[in-house]
Amino acid sequence: MSADIAPSQEWWSAEQIAEACLPGLPGSARGVNAFALRENWRATPGAIMRKPGRGGGLFYHWSLLPFNARLKLIEREAQHKEACPEDHQDRGQAWAGYEALSQKAKDTAADRLDALDKVELLHTSGARHVVAVEAVAKEKGLSPRTVYNWIALVEGVAPEDRLAYLAPRPPKKRTKAEDRAQFAPFLDWLKSAYLRLERPTFAQSYRSASSEAQRKKWPTPPEKTAKRWVDAEVPRTVQVFKREGANGLMRCFPAQIRDRSCLSALEAVNADCHKIDVFVEWPDGTINRPQIVAFQDLYSNKILSWRVDHDPNKVMVMAAFGELVENWGIPKRCLFDNGREFANKWMTAGAPTRFRFKIREDDPIGVLPHLGIQMHWATPAHGQAKPIERAFRDLASDVAKDPRFAGAYVGNRPDAKPENYGSRAIKAADFVEILSEGIAEHNARPGRRSATANGRSFDQTFEESYATAPIRKATEDQRRLWLMGQAPAKLHKENGGLKLHGNVYHCDWMSQEAGAKVIARFDPEDLHSGVHIYALSGEYMGFAECQQKVGFFDLEGARSTARRRSQITKAQKKLAELHAPFAPERLGADMNAGRKETPALMAAKVVSPVFPKPQPRVALSRTNPDAATARDALVLKMKSKPKAKATPTEFQVAGTPDERFDQVAEIRRKINAGEPVGDRxxxxxxxxxxxxxxxxxxxVKRSFSGGNAG
Structure with a gap:
């Protein structure tokens, strides 16, 4: 038998060994004691332990038993585990159960162990065992029977493990498997209704499941029981994933903590856009909440450059990036948000990790690949992946609530609007000046608690590392990359001129390159300053001046005009919807819903029948419009007062309904008889x-005449 295999009960009394009927051992306690004397078990160190229970005696360690007896014990214990797994508790299970108890239960176990220790101390000091138990029971305010029950709990247990076995076991309330099986169809339907992204309440899902169960004759447990079963069967993380999706599941686990101490100043930067909660009035009269794009140093958290505009766009991103490189240098890595303004072709075209826009073979290489900057993209809709979000929270709390913005602050949520909401809009120039002051204060504020700042300001942290960090500076040729937008173009096939955004650019050398495909780099804020021409392979070809200034002064101005025109169109559409809120389909559906069927006339048993009000008829497509008009005129004529009697040759419509009915019958008789009938x-x-x-x-006449009228 292997040495690491042992039964859960290590200590055995002579009575227990006899009752076990083990092979090679006597079947009585006296015989076991005699066998122990013959085999000299007491001479084995650590294999004998005094019995603390009533009557005294000794405990023998299981390792003293013969080999066949030990093997039999292990076989019986394995069978017992299979038959009653809940009744078997080894040393590890006892301590695991003890650790899961409350502190009150652990204190109870310690009090029980203290009572048994006192009983054993009195017994070893010479007092009889019964007297010792009665004395301790009286001290604890218990009955002696309770103390004997505690002694039975630790019988054969090592002294160091008695605390775990003496701990009170909480009652187990379990539903039998066969009892819960009958509710399986109901629980499956309930879980399917509850675990949905619409996130219905459990009560609502239970009501729906109960209605389905009533229809299909399923047994249903109480609502609280069903909730307890669902929580026990479906892990919390699974519930969150099914009801809140992947983003909700990510909140169930701690965010990854990244160590920035291994970085240096300007080694890595991250950038993002943020809408500031302030109404700003722009020079063109537009009032809206501006967007800021900012580049932040990852090592120090200092904001290095920023730009403000109506909406996020590649022009402001390029301008902010150009300021970063111009003032501080070229970073090695850039962590970008996954927005289109950052993944634009001016910045990132040619990068292998870029998954925005259509990729064409003639796309010019972007600024970042040209400068050898490695790009990283943050997880979409996951603010924890972008450290600059923490800086934007400071701007939203401090800068947006500046006293000089009183009346222009709009609140950070729709339900957090201040009382003076919309009472004022700050001028764009004033806004930029105050924002600049706020960002400078944000960088210079001492007492920062980040791992790299360690109580200093972001400015101090950046300056200390920047002084010793290897910084790459841009050359004049590289400077054109970030100060210029870029666009693929084709030179005129005859004169080599370039037409871009409504402007015409030309230089003498371009005539030699007529019809060539090139890349034009330009200043988006001043299209009239000229363009730099590059070959598709990236070589610089030369500069071209603006010859015909017929386009917009700057690219963003053209976009602003187009955006304003689009806003006007949308406003007119909304105004039209206000005047005609219902679509034609809605009108037709309402009319069909309100239409009532014409009640059938009862079999008349009255002297004077009452006719229903005539309903308007829908003309069929094959009806002649002229005939319909003439018919309506005749109907109106029939309702008018009777005219004077006409001449015999003139056709006159009868005055009463019965006369008109008879008049139809007379005309039909003439037609059938072949007599002349006028067209009228x-x-x-x-x-x-x-x-x-x-x-x-x-x-009516058919009902009276038996169906022969007409």
Missing amino acids: ERSWMEGFVDHPEYKGLLA
Whole structure:
């Protein structure tokens, strides 16, 4: 038998060994004691322990038993574990259960162990065991039977493990497997209804499941029981994932902590956009909340450069990046947000990790690949991946709530608008000046608690590392990369001129390159300053001046004009929707819903029948419009007062309904008899037989005549 395999009960009394009927051992306690004397078990060090229970005696360690007896014990214990796994508790399980108890239960176990230690101390000092138990029970205010029960709990247990075995076990409330199985269809339907991204409440899902169970005759547990079962069967993380998606699941785990102490100043930067909660009035009269794009040093958290505009765009990103490189140098790495303004082709075209926009073979290489900057993209919709979000929180709290912005602050949530919301808009120039002061104060504020700042300001942290860090400075040729936008173009096939954004650029050397595909780099803020021409392979070809200044003064101005025109169009559409809020489909649906069927006329048993009000008829597509107009005119004429009697040759419509009904019958008789009938008579008859008046009279007369009228 292997040495690392042992039964859970290490200490055995003579009575227990006899009752176990182990092979090679006597079947009585006296025989076991005699066997122990013959085998000299007491001579083995550490294998004998005095029995603390009533009557005294000795405990023998299981390792003293013969080999076959030990093997039998292990076999019996394995069978017992399979039959009753809940009743078996080894040393490890006992301590695991003890650690899971509350402090109150642990204190109870310690008090029980103290009682047993006192019993053993009194017994070893010469007192009888029964007297010792009664004395301790009286001291604790318990019955002696309770103390004997505690002694039975630790019988055969090593002294160092008695605390775990004496701990009170909480009652186990479990539902039998066969009892819960009958609720399986209901629970499956309930979990499917509850674990949805719409995040319904459990009560709502339970009501829906109960309705389905009532229809399909399923047994249903109480709502609280069902909630307890669902929580026990479905882990919390699974519930969060099914109800809140992947973003909710990420909140169940701690964010990754990145060590920035291994970086240096300007080694890595990160950038993002943020909408500031202040109404700003721009020079063109537009009032909105401006967007800021900022580049932040990852080592020190200092904001190195920034730009402000109406909306995020590549022009402001390029300008902020140019200021960063101009003032501080070229970083080695850039952590960008996954927005289109950062993934624009001016900045990132040619990067292998870029997954925005369509990739073309003639796309010019972006500024960052040209400068050898490695790009990293933050996880979308995950603010923890962008450290600059912490700086934006400071700007939202400090700069946006500056006293000079009183009345222009809009609140950081729709339900957090101040009482003076919309009462004022700050001028753009004043806003930029105050924002600049706020960012400078943000960088210079002492007492920062980041691992790299360690109580200093961001400025001090950056300056200390910047003084010793290897900084790459840009050359004049590289400077054109970030100060210029870029666009692929083709020179005129005859004169080599370049037309870009409505302007025409030309220089003498361009005539030699007529028809060539090139890359034009330009200043987005001043299109009239000229363009720099590059070959598709990246070689610089030369500079071209603006010859015809017919375009917008700057690229962003053109975009602003187009954006304003789009806003006007959207405003007009909304205004039109206010005047006509319902679509034609809605109108038709309302009309169909309100339409009532014409009640059928009862079999008349009255002297004077009452006819329903005529309903308007929908003309079929094959009806002649002129005939319909003539018919309506005749109907109006029929409702008018009777005129004077006409001459015999002139056709006259009868005055009463019965007379008009008889008049139709007379015209039909003439037609059947071959007598001459005027066109006016025939036309009137054909229109009147479809009129509700004639149809109603025809139904009444048929009911009285047995179906022979008409």
